Amino acid sequence: MFKIASQLDPSANLFVNDYHIEDGCDIKSTPEKYIAHILDLQEQGAPVGGIGIQGxxxxxxxxxxxxxxxxxxxxxxxxxxxxxxVSSD
Known part of the structure; x- marks a missing residue:
């Protein structure tokens, strides 16, 4: 997806975007796992230009x-x- 988008618009700044990375509430979505995912994408040649967080x-x-x-x-x-x-009591 990143490669195709980059070919279609080489000037686009492409972001990954995920949720529950920042609040520590989901053990499946941690900063460490997000970093590993981003590094894996980059190793595969994805031109990741930024990190999106759905807060x-x-x-x-x-x-x-x-x-x-x-x-x-x-x-x-x-x-x-x-x-x-933000949800809070």
Whole structure:
């Protein structure tokens, strides 16, 4: 998908985009797993230009969100919140 999109529009900045990466609430969606997925895409030649996060934060915890962003930051790609909603008591 990345390769085809890049061929169709070489100037496009292509992002991955996923949810529950930043809030620590889903053990299947962690920053470490997201990083591994992005690195795998890049190894296959995908021109990943940025990291999208669908910020559906079920249990807001600033230090956990900041930690997740710091971890993703090691890739050196722009990080965008593509959606944001916060649920909290």
């Amino acid at each position: 559906h934060i079920d249990s807001p915890n600033g230090p956990i969100v900041c930690s997740a962003l710091d971890k993703l930051g090691i890739l050196g790609l722009p990080i965008w919140f593509t959606e944001v909603d």
